[in-house]
Amino acid sequence: MPREPLEAELEHMFREDLIVACQYWGIDLSTSKPGAELTKLLAEQMRKKEARERIFATFNEREYDLLGMLCLNGGAMSYDRLKPFRKVYSYGQLNQTERDLRKKGIIVRRIMSRLTDYGREVAE
Structure with missing residues (x-):
């Protein structure tokens, strides 16, 4: 593709x-x-x-975790896919982290959140 x-x-x-x-x-x-x-x-x-x-040097652990999770899930952020992270982070923390990454240009919001190429680079 x-x-x-x-x-x-x-x-x-x-x-x-x-x-x-x-x-x-x-x-x-x-x-x-x-x-x-x-x-x-x-x-x-x-x-x-x-x-x-x-x-990338300014990212915190939660941002790296969310980027990794998005990368593994094809860039989609859904509640089902977030369940394993609920043991560590609340939905509110993950949603705030997603907003923070959107404001950094690392995640682009369409119908669902989606990683840009550079978000994938950080996650890898």
């Missing part, structure tokens, strides 16, 4: 998540830019290995 380009994956981000992710990844937002340009700038920044390593 061919992979979707990073820009196409990031197009599905909510505008508020896109803006926060751009700030988190160090993109200058001092001027007003359309969403397509922000998506392009974010994708360029995410392709830089040193930027990815800087961002």
